[in-house]
Amino acid sequence: xxxxxxxxxxAHKDLxxxxxxxxxxxxxxxxxxxxxxxxxxxAGPDLAQLRSLAPALTAIAVLFAAxxxxxxxxxxxxxxxxxxxxxxxxxxxxAIYLGKTLAMTVLLSVLGLALWLLALxxxxxxxxxxxxxILPLVLLSSCxxxxxxxxxxxxxxxxxxxxxxxxxxxxxxxxxxxLATVNGSRALLESDPTGVLGWVVVLAxxxxxxxGLGLLTYELVAAPE
Amino acid sequence: xxxxxQPERPRVVLTASGLSKLYGTTLAVVGVExxxxxxxxxxxxxxxxxxxxxxxxxxAGLASPSAGRVTLTGDAGARTKVAFxxxxxxxxxxxxxxxxxxLAARLAGADATNILALLDRLGLAAVARSRCRELSSGTLRxxxxxxxxxxxPAVLLVDxxxxxxxAGAADRVAGVLAEARDDGRLVIVVSHEDAxxxxxxxxTIELVGGRLTETEPAxxxxxx
Numbered sequence: 001x002x003x004x005x006x007x008x009x010x011a012h013k014d015l016x017x018x019x020x021x022x023x024x025x026x027x028x029x030x031x032x033x034x035x036x037x038x039x040x041x042x043a044g045p046d047l048a049q050l051r052s053l054a055p056a057l058t059a060i061a062v063l064f065a066a067x068x069x070x071x072x073x074x075x076x077x078x079x080x081x082x083x084x085x086x087x088x089x090x091x092x093x094x095a096i097y098l099g100k101t102l103a104m105t106v107l108l109s110v111l112g113l114a115l116w117l118l119a120l121x122x123x124x125x126x127x128x129x130x131x132x133x134i135l136p137l138v139l140l141s142s143c144x145x146x147x148x149x150x151x152x153x154x155x156x157x158x159x160x161x162x163x164x165x166x167x168x169x170x171x172x173x174x175x176x177x178x179l180a181t182v183n184g185s186r187a188l189l190e191s192d193p194t195g196v197l198g199w200v201v202v203l204a205x206x207x208x209x210x211x212g213l214g215l216l217t218y219e220l221v222a223a224p225e
Numbered sequence: 226x227x228x229x230x231q232p233e234r235p236r237v238v239l240t241a242s243g244l245s246k247l248y249g250t251t252l253a254v255v256g257v258e259x260x261x262x263x264x265x266x267x268x269x270x271x272x273x274x275x276x277x278x279x280x281x282x283x284x285a286g287l288a289s290p291s292a293g294r295v296t297l298t299g300d301a302g303a304r305t306k307v308a309f310x311x312x313x314x315x316x317x318x319x320x321x322x323x324x325x326x327x328l329a330a331r332l333a334g335a336d337a338t339n340i341l342a343l344l345d346r347l348g349l350a351a352v353a354r355s356r357c358r359e360l361s362s363g364t365l366r367x368x369x370x371x372x373x374x375x376x377x378p379a380v381l382l383v384d385x386x387x388x389x390x391x392a393g394a395a396d397r398v399a400g401v402l403a404e405a406r407d408d409g410r411l412v413i414v415v416s417h418e419d420a421x422x423x424x425x426x427x428x429t430i431e432l433v434g435g436r437l438t439e440t441e442p443a444x445x446x447x448x449x
Contacts, residue, residue, distance in 0.1 A: 006332055013328055017319040020356075076317065084287050085315030088307055089332040089376055224287045 003092045010086070010099025015106060017076055024072035025107060028065035032115045035061040040122055050123040055185030058119050059178055062112045063145065067167060069107055070149040073100055078158060087224070097218035100150045101143070101211065108142035125189065133188045133196050140203035141181040147210035148173050154222040177206050235300040236263040237379050237411055239284065243293035246279050246435075253279040255435040256293070261413060261428075263379065266406040268422045269415045271432035277415040278311070280432065281382050284413065285309040299379065306333055308378035312385065314369035318358040322349055322368040325357065326375040333376035340375055347371050348397055363389045370398060374405065381405055384415045387422075399425050 018024050039057050043049055077083040077096075087093060116134055119125050152170045156162050184199030244257040254276040261267050269277045282288040284295055285307055299305040309315075316325050322344060330337035344353045347367045352360055357368065366389055373381060386402065387395040399421055406412045406427075416422035423429070431438045 002334075009328060009331055013317065013320070016324075017317060020319045076319075079318060080316050081311060081313035082315050082317050084309065084311065084313075085329060085372065086332065087287070088285065088309055089329050091304060091334070095332075223289070224282075225289060 003095055003098065006090060006092065006095035007098035007102060010095055011102035011106070014073055014076060014100065014103035018073075018103070018107060024069050025111070027072065028068050028107075028111050029114060031068055032061035032065045032111060033118055035064065036115065036118055036122055047124050051125050051189070054119045054123045054125045055182045055189065057123070058112070058115050059141070059181040059185065061115050062108060062141070062181075063171075063174060063178060065111055065115075066104070066108055066145045066149050067170070069104055069111075070153050070166075073104055073107075074153050084224075093219045093222070094215050096222065097150055097154065097214045098211075101147045101214065104146035104150060105139070105143045108146055109139050112138035112142055130188055130191050130193075133193070134185070136200050137181060137184045137188065137196070137203065140200060140207055141177060141184075144177040144203055144207040144210060145174060147207055147214055148177070151210065151214040151218065151221070154218060173210075177203065180206065235305055235379050236409075237297055237299040237305050238262045239380060239411060239413075240296045240298070241280075241284065241293065242296070244280070244283055244290050244295065245292040246276070246283055246288060247291040253435050254283060254290075254432075257432075257435075257437050259430065259437060261411055263409060263411050264406060266402065266412040266414065266425055266427045268426035268429045269413065269432060270417070270419075270422070270429060275432045276435035277432050278384050279435075281309070281384050281413065281415055282311070284380075285382050287311075297380065304334075305380065306335075306376055306378040307380045307382065308373035308376050310366075310369045310373045310381075310383040310386065312388075314365050314372075316357045316365060316369060316372060319356060321354045321356055322360075322371065323353040325368065326372050329372050330375040330377075333378075335375060335377040337375070343371050343375060344368075347401060348394065363391065363394060366390060367394060367398060370401065374401070378410065380411045380413070382413050385417065386414055387416060395421060 036057055040050060043053055086096060149170060152166060156165045156169065180199045180202040184196055184203065187195030187199060239261050241257050241259040244254055245252065246254040257280060269280065271277050279288065283290055287309060297305050323340060326340045327337045330340060341350065341353060344350055347370065349367055349371060352364060357365060360368065370383065370386060386398050390398060402412055402414060403425055414422060
């Protein structure tokens with residue numbers, strides 16, 4: 001219970017800070033929207049091609065936004081060495097991992113939904129009523145990305161090679177998440193509920209795997225040097 | 226006014242045994258042997274780059290020693306809480322002092338109802354709801370100390386508590402540190418402020434080149 005309560009307190013702290021400064025959301029939304037527009041323009045005026053590209057474009061935009069968001073959330077804790085203060089307060093430091101994952105899941109979900117709305121308009125995607133099925137896909141995809149990203153950020157730490165190590169370590173880990181998100185979205189646009197359900201289960205399994213890995217290793221990898 | 230709502234605190238003994246810290250090829254702390262216990266206020270002194278801040282981080286568990294170890298023994302069954310106030314302050318800039326303290330208290334399982342009284346004790350009531358980003362460095366140092374005390378620690382470690390403070394604020398901080406000791410905590414302070422810290426100290430430790438060179442004074446031996 002203490003772990004759950006502390007995780008919620010820390011997630012609430014991150015969300016409150018992000019809502020006040022809006023630095024992370026604004027940066028990631030701008031990045032994601034720019035990516036959609038640029039690739040949309042590069043793909044040309046062929047509407048059928050744009051529609052077929054929409055799931056992959058949106059997922060990749062969220063993925064790169066996740067990197068920016070992770071840096072931002074990590075910066076909140078590293079500014080004034082606030083993480084040291086939190087570290088000493090907690091009896092179970094895994095709350096830092098869970099809290100950060102939860103906050104990032106919320107922020108990436110908001111971003112993912114906003115980018116899907118943008119894709120519906122910019123890429124002329126026609127999803128009809130089945131568009132509601134995007135909610136579990138976006139939520140689980142965000143959770144999977146957030147749980148893996150938070151762990152890798154802790155592993156990489158604040159060293160000089162962080163800018164290189166973060167994408168090199170993270171992106172291969174997220175390939176299955178990316179594939180499941182793209183295929184799930186495609187199944188949704190093709191009105192294939194069985195296909196969507198299958199990919200939702202895959203995303204849930206990936207998120208559970210990353211969270212389990214994070215809970216097992218976070219305190220070890222994030223411990224002070 | 227007592228700083229804490231909880232009059233009985235676990236009694237602790239903090240021991241550093243052969244403690245060393247190496248950064249690259251530089252020895253920051255070398256073979257430090259040191260013991261301190263509840264009810265003591267120990268001042269760590271030394272020239273710049275003598276390893277004082279590193280030693281404090283080692284004692285807090287925020288750095289791992291290259292050799293030796295730190296042990297904290299306390300009452301059985303009680304979690305010994307350690308609070309550390311470093312130069313950075315450990316505050317979230319986009320939260321207010323009150324929000325920072327409430328968060329720290331809740332995470333530490335401490336009582337968060339006396340937060341405003343604690344801020345008032347350090348002369349911070351007027352800025353309790355301002356964002357930390359808007360506060361001066363001297364004010365932030367006091368907020369950082371209040372934040373540490375809000376966690377109701379058994380061991381309080383403070384790096385340069387008087388740096389950047391005017392005389393009035395420094396006296397107030399000195400009073401709060403003495404009160405923390407009298408409240409049944411072990412307080413260890415790194416300070417360059419000789420006169421004020423000498424008045425405050427039960428015991429003074431001198432570090433030169435990372436080595437413990439002197440432990441004084443007689444005034445503190447009665448504590449043992």
